[in-house]
Amino acid sequence: MLAALILVAVNSVALAQTNQPADDWKPAPSNMPGQPYPQVNSEGRVRARLQAPQAQDVQLNISGVKFPMTKGTNGLWLGESTPQDQGNHYYGLVVDGAEVPDPNGSFIFGSGAWRNAVEIPAADQDFYALKNVPHGQLRELLYFGKTSNTPRHCFVYTPPNYDKEAGKRFPVLYLLHGYNENETGWGHQGCAGLIMDNLIAEGKTTPFIIVMENSAINLRPGFVPRGAPPAGASPRGNARPMFDFSPFEHALIEDVIPFIDANFRTLADQPYRALAGLSMGGMQTRAIAPAHLDIFSHIGIFSGGSIATNEIKDLAAFKQKVKVVFVSYGSRENGADGKADVAALRAAGVNSAFYESPNTAHEWQTWRRSLHEFAPLLFKDL
Amino acid sequence: MLAALILVAVNSVALAQTNQPADDWKPAPSNMPGQPYPQVNSEGRVRARLQAPQAQDVQLNISGVKFPMTKGTNGLWLGESTPQDQGNHYYGLVVDGAEVPDPNGSFIFGSGAWRNAVEIPAADQDFYALKNVPHGQLRELLYFGKTSNTPRHCFVYTPPNYDKEAGKRFPVLYLLHGYNENETGWGHQGCAGLIMDNLIAEGKTTPFIIVMENSAINLRPGFVPRGAPPAGASPRGNARPMFDFSPFEHALIEDVIPFIDANFRTLADQPYRALAGLSMGGMQTRAIAPAHLDIFSHIGIFSGGSIATNEIKDLAAFKQKVKVVFVSYGSRENGADGKADVAALRAAGVNSAFYESPNTAHEWQTWRRSLHEFAPLLFKDL
Numbered sequence: 207m208l209a210a211l212i213l214v215a216v217n218s219v220a221l222a223q224t225n226q227p228a229d230d231w232k233p234a235p236s237n238m239p240g241q242p243y244p245q246v247n248s249e250g251r252v253r254a255r256l257q258a259p260q261a262q263d264v265q266l267n268i269s270g271v272k273f274p275m276t277k278g279t280n281g282l283w284l285g286e287s288t289p290q291d292q293g294n295h296y297y298g299l300v301v302d303g304a305e306v307p308d309p310n311g312s313f314i315f316g317s318g319a320w321r322n323a324v325e326i327p328a329a330d331q332d333f334y335a336l337k338n339v340p341h342g343q344l345r346e347l348l349y350f351g352k353t354s355n356t357p358r359h360c361f362v363y364t365p366p367n368y369d370k371e372a373g374k375r376f377p378v379l380y381l382l383h384g385y386n387e388n389e390t391g392w393g394h395q396g397c398a399g400l401i402m403d404n405l406i407a408e409g410k411t412t413p414f415i416i417v418m419e420n421s422a423i424n425l426r427p428g429f430v431p432r433g434a435p436p437a438g439a440s441p442r443g444n445a446r447p448m449f450d451f452s453p454f455e456h457a458l459i460e461d462v463i464p465f466i467d468a469n470f471r472t473l474a475d476q477p478y479r480a481l482a483g484l485s486m487g488g489m490q491t492r493a494i495a496p497a498h499l500d501i502f503s504h505i506g507i508f509s510g511g512s513i514a515t516n517e518i519k520d521l522a523a524f525k526q527k528v529k530v531v532f533v534s535y536g537s538r539e540n541g542a543d544g545k546a547d548v549a550a551l552r553a554a555g556v557n558s559a560f561y562e563s564p565n566t567a568h569e570w571q572t573w574r575r576s577l578h579e580f581a582p583l584l585f586k587d588l
Numbered sequence: 589m590l591a592a593l594i595l596v597a598v599n600s601v602a603l604a605q606t607n608q609p610a611d612d613w614k615p616a617p618s619n620m621p622g623q624p625y626p627q628v629n630s631e632g633r634v635r636a637r638l639q640a641p642q643a644q645d646v647q648l649n650i651s652g653v654k655f656p657m658t659k660g661t662n663g664l665w666l667g668e669s670t671p672q673d674q675g676n677h678y679y680g681l682v683v684d685g686a687e688v689p690d691p692n693g694s695f696i697f698g699s700g701a702w703r704n705a706v707e708i709p710a711a712d713q714d715f716y717a718l719k720n721v722p723h724g725q726l727r728e729l730l731y732f733g734k735t736s737n738t739p740r741h742c743f744v745y746t747p748p749n750y751d752k753e754a755g756k757r758f759p760v761l762y763l764l765h766g767y768n769e770n771e772t773g774w775g776h777q778g779c780a781g782l783i784m785d786n787l788i789a790e791g792k793t794t795p796f797i798i799v800m801e802n803s804a805i806n807l808r809p810g811f812v813p814r815g816a817p818p819a820g821a822s823p824r825g826n827a828r829p830m831f832d833f834s835p836f837e838h839a840l841i842e843d844v845i846p847f848i849d850a851n852f853r854t855l856a857d858q859p860y861r862a863l864a865g866l867s868m869g870g871m872q873t874r875a876i877a878p879a880h881l882d883i884f885s886h887i888g889i890f891s892g893g894s895i896a897t898n899e900i901k902d903l904a905a906f907k908q909k910v911k912v913v914f915v916s917y918g919s920r921e922n923g924a925d926g927k928a929d930v931a932a933l934r935a936a937g938v939n940s941a942f943y944e945s946p947n948t949a950h951e952w953q954t955w956r957r958s959l960h961e962f963a964p965l966l967f968k969d970l
Binding site: 301303347348 | 620623638639640641643644681683685687688689690691693695701723725726728729739754775785851852
């Protein structure tokens with residue numbers, strides 16, 4: 207989300223396209239059924255439409271980059287973007303200078319609010335496609351959190367065979383969202399359920415439970431999370447420490463995990479617990495997991511930094527307790543430090559993997575692919 | 589939703605208020621955490637805010653009734669509505685004539701799109717308040733529907749003790765949404781889970797499963813549903829037949845119920861199955877349930893018509909198979925026919941109940957209250 211926030215600051219109207227867009231527009235796959243707009247074409251352009259007969263100026267706004275729209279005779283404005291990366295994008299409209307959502311759009315939570323989403327069909331979309339395979343359940347839960355003294359709200363993915371195999375226990379991945387996102391992201395635009403359903407149907411992963419909690423509690427600017435470089439130090443990749451993660455660390459270990467272990471048929475031991483997250487969730491993972499190797503054995507950091515060997519206090523214990531450290535970035539992010547850290551971890555004897563998502567930036571397509579690469583590495587001894 | 593649709597046609601800007609609104613504005617309880625607008629006051633007025641320095645005219649739009657907003661020196665527009673009924677309301681903004689959502693609002697699906705929602709605190713909101721009681725789960729499911737030959741998507745509420753009492757089977761309520769709504773409504777703005785959690789915690793209802801499917805399949809204008817009065821006949825209350833419900837009838841009986849019975853620990857017999865719905869869902873209920881008394885024993889019709897004794901072909905069989913017919917309306921709807929029909933059913937020996945929601949119209953507060961009144965009448969022999 208940090209890169210997305212930076213993009214929001216860009217406020218220029220894109221230059222008119224000199225090339226004519228390919229005329230193969232289709233409703234975006236993210237639209238509600240029957241909703242014709244927004245549309246996408248084979249070049250990955252987005253076309254939006256708005257009924258605004260009295261407006262003087264309407265623009266299409268994709269993460270802060272604005273594209274002019276043109277008024278037709280019927281009061282309908284139409285406008286197109288430049289080609290976008292494959293996958294999910296936040297977008298909105300600008301009506302006479304006011305930034306507003308598209309009334310016909312679908313909505314996801316991102317950048318701190320419910321925003322329009324448009325999906326550019328991806329060459330590799332098969333791995334998160336809705337198929338006629340057994341599906342897991344995405345369960346919405348409410349419970350009381352003692353450390354925060356508030357109600358808590360989370361989503362739990364249970365694999366397709368969870369209810370049928372009533373005597374079986376399952377390992378658990380705790381999967382964290384990014385800054386200004388919330389617990390809805392992974393199950394919705396992250397396609398976590400579909401990714402798992404398809405991997406399980408193909409026999410490519412051990413079935414496991416995924417817990418998606420809200421990790422944005424009590425974030426206070428200026429604090430440095432445990433394990434992060436000190437303030438003022440050169441940040442490693444996108445991992446820029448800004449927040450105190452300890453309230454969430456307490457909630458996760460004292461509220462969330464005990465609640466999940468008490469209410470789901472979990473394998474409630476360190477070898478069967480993973481922690482991973484994207485962006486800020488990756489920073490939280492690298493702050494929390496290495497400090498609690500009695501609790502977590504598998505670590506995934508997606509576009510959120512990495513773990514340097516010299517940050518590990520007891521390498522022998524780390525090698526013994528950690529089954530995998532997975533680090534990923536989009537190819538349009540700076541993942542060089544992450545890649546080097548993984549190479550160093552491997553040289554030091556830690557089972558570690560680096561993944562670079564082709565032609566994507568700090569965005570959901572990077573993280574969908576990261577989960578798809580990470581899941582098969584988990585709980586391999588089951 | 590029919591009344592809501594009629595309201596949308598009203599396009600007048602409300603007259604300026606002569607009385608000063610009570611100055612006790614608070615963020616609406618429906619807002620995302622930390623979001624200060626929209627606000628509500630003790631009179632049930634709604635106050636919206638929008639950053640729109642270059643706009644010429646901005647209005648607050650509550651179900652088609654528009655209220656002027658005023659531009660402040662900082663480019664922030666502010667405006668207030670007249671007092672609204674307690675409960676949930678759809679709203680939006682109008683920027684220089686373009687109807688758009690409030691970028692800071694929460695969203696629910698209604699009137700055919702994702703729309704802003706604002707919640708006016710209700711005097712009786714305790715029955716759907718989030719409390720520190722055991723909570724059920726709201727499960728999102730994907731599966732393949734053979735009659736529609738498409739993937740199907742539904743939500744299932746399981747009561748708090750469902751997973752813990754692994755040997756127990758539960759009765760099921762199939763609960764339908766209204767026209768231009770979808771399967772998200774009851775679990776979200778309908779507060780079905782919270783209503784059930786609270787009733788169960790107080791021992792006021794038998795715990796049961798609720799299935800919330802999309803019933804808006806293949807609706808074709810002009811068709812008369814089974815059991816409805818013929819086209820041209822005077823409609824009874826809000827029950828105006830407009831659609832062919834048979835595709836959904838097939839899907840419900842041949843796809844949905846078998847899938848639920850195969851994947852949940854249901855009591856899969858007629859005495860333990862209820863069908864209910866709001867508005868169009870009530871019309872579907874009165875068309876489908878009496879035609880399938882081998883499948884359903886409990887019938888709930890919320891703001892969607894009623895069952896007249898002269899429509900019942902075999903009264904003796906109906907009395908024997910139907911455990912309850914529940915009919916409800918908001919006091920601002922025309923529920924006179926429904927009330928008379930319930931009196932006639934009772935006189936004929938059918939267990940039947942009528943409920944009128946005080947000071948509400950064709951809106952969610954009526955339907956939340958209806959579920960709260962209906963649930964305790966279900967499966968009383970368990």
